[in-house]
Amino acid sequence: MDLLKRVLTAAILIPAVVALVLWAPRWLFLLGVLPVALLALWEFLEMASRVGTAPARLPVYLLSVGVWTVAAYRPEELFAAVVAASFLLFAVSLLRREMTAEVFWAAATGIFSLLYLGVPWALAIDLRAGPQGQWALLYLLLLIWVGDTAAYFAGRGFGRHKLAPGISPGKTVEGTVASLLLTVAAGFYLFRAWFPDMAAVHGVLLPLVVNVAGQVGDLAESALKRSAGVKDSSALLPGHGGVLDRVDALLFALPALWYYWSLLTRGLGQP
Secondary structure (H helix, E strand, C coil): CHHHHHHHHHHHHHHHHHHHHHHCCHHHHHHHHHHHHHHHHHHHHHHHHHCCCCCCHHHHHHHHHHHHHHHHHCHHHHHHHHHHHHHHHHHHHHHHCCCHHHHHHHHHHHHHHHHHHHHHHHHHHHHHHCCCHHHHHHHHHHHHHHHHHHHHHHHHHHCCCEEECCCEEEEEHHHHHHHHHHHHHHHHHHHHHHCCCCCCCHHHHHHHHHHHHHHHHHHHHHHHHHHHCCCCCCCCECCCECHHHHHHHHHHHHHHHHHHHHHHHHHHCCC
């Protein structure tokens, strides 16, 4: 039943995501990102509240939306926007806390939420607007989907050795290896088909970097959930848990691909 729910949810969401990435104008892409990003942010703040830290939510939401809007229309100002938003969140924590002991955790959680969930989505928006950005973003999504699928079925089928039982008991070494190998294989094939003018070696290195970053991101979110004492970030997606559970790998893979892709499009990826 869980597998059927996963398949049905994916069958509905994946075509919509592909259409949004490839064909939506900039404003519509931004509007498409907003509900996903805000729901993941809400789930994170809900988990944070379970461990006793509660930053002011409205400023976190508003400043995150501001950062994403800057990424869409003034990407050259993105770094300044993130720095300014971080200091504003710190200032808000100072103003709304009567007990000094609460300031540290409220400020740290608010700023971390911006870095963990705000910056990656901003980089996705910026990536899509760049050279071949739509295809680069779709390439990233396909790599993540291939890796997740391979890890899931390999782990269920012949997983015997736990990867990190203290963090995520369900993850296995076999699933991790299968995810890496199939991601690199699929990534190389797609890279040569979609980006034939770039050096073939990047068709191996790029999916390798993306997969490793994505698997670290998956473990990082598992550690956060374990710290908060929850199994899933929420129950919004039948068979998949919460939105954050579905995008956890992307949150690490996006910055990795964004940086690698910026080097490639500056000419370093040419044969």
